[in-house]
Amino acid sequence: MIEEKTNDLELVIVIKVIDGDTIVVSDGRRVRLVGVNTPEASYYKKEPYGIQAKNYTTYKLLGKSVWLQRDVSDVDIYNRSLRIVWLEKPVKSMDIVEIREKMFNAQLVLEGLAEAKAYIPDVTYNRFLIRFMGEAKETRRGMWGSKIIEMYSFSLDK
Template sequence: MNLKKNINKYLISLITIVFLFTGVGCSDSSSSSNSGAQQNAVAATQKQEETKSPIKLDKAVVTKHVDGDTVYVKLEDGTETKVRFIGVNTPESTTKHEQYGEEASSYTKSQLLGKTVYLEKDTSDTDQYGRLLRYVWLEQPKEINENEIRTKMFNSILALNGYAEQSTYPPDVKYADYFKKFAAEARQNSRGLWAINSNGTTKGDGIAAPNTSSSSSSTSNASSSSNNSSAAVQQAPAQQTTQSNNQTATVYITRTGKKYHAAGCKYLRKSQSAISLSDAKAQGYEPCSVCNPPQ
């Protein structure tokens, strides 16, 4: 009888222990399941936030810089490639050295090296050197407007801070008007390369320097012109108009070379860009000897 009671007690204890362990296991499993669900939810939220941008962007990490407007990045698939910023041009600091080239290069390095960036493509994928052509966003924009472009796109930041000029090559012209505006703002406020001289870099930006002739020279010219014949005086306005029209005439340049061309010239490539004659001259371009553009 006692033996039977002892066996019953033993069985009851065993069942109780099994029940307790089963409960603990379920609790641990439930806890683990909840933790996994929370992690998945966080990951999903982060991914959703990354896809909120109104434009298609490729995430990358800047691995090294080349100069002011070129860097190397590592894409999410592990590929490392060189990226050339669209729409802006900084002074050279590699194969040749231009004023402010080292400063522009150092600025880009300090702002981008090791950072996560977001790359936006325009029309072209690469240039003739195999570099990716991209707009570089420091943060993903919530919408596309001037404030977002001004504060989050590095191409714009370079122009705004006076480290780059506008450099437009069709068909990649999506933000060209912004870059033009930002470069003009930097020039007006003498930021960066504009603090060096009125033409910015050694190549200039196509805006002629103001006339610095002395008052005595102006007086002398005025006196001389007053002695001209009436016929010559009548011809002067026409000559000035012709010269003015000439300077605003449209010519064409390419990504390479330092010649400007008339429309239809056989030396123009697909990457041609329209520019005024005065801008072409200010940037150091010379007339093509084949197509005889305006001079």
């Protein structure tokens, strides 16, 4: 089991994906991604693009080593660790290019599979995530695309 701490980063392995913005890591913790909100994809509630967000998170993270970074808060009211997930260890964590290329939270937003959401006080990367959400909307990626209405369409024909 890989677990390493360096400054404010810790290296873990993703062992389970709950949904697009919640994972379980090698030490057993549930981790909620900071600054983003994906549509729901649970047994009880399915929202448009929820399954796509979960599948993307699974593809990118499951079984892989990632770096976790704490913002301000440690856990939320559900006792999930609140973290930024880095696919590679950042050299300059406030550099927009590094954020775009290495931060998984940002990639979810850029792909249009999550919205940027400020959960005060954990807002260190909020300005970047809001910018990325604007880019996703402008390029009509994921949930911001023109075909979102098809996700709600169904036929009553038998």
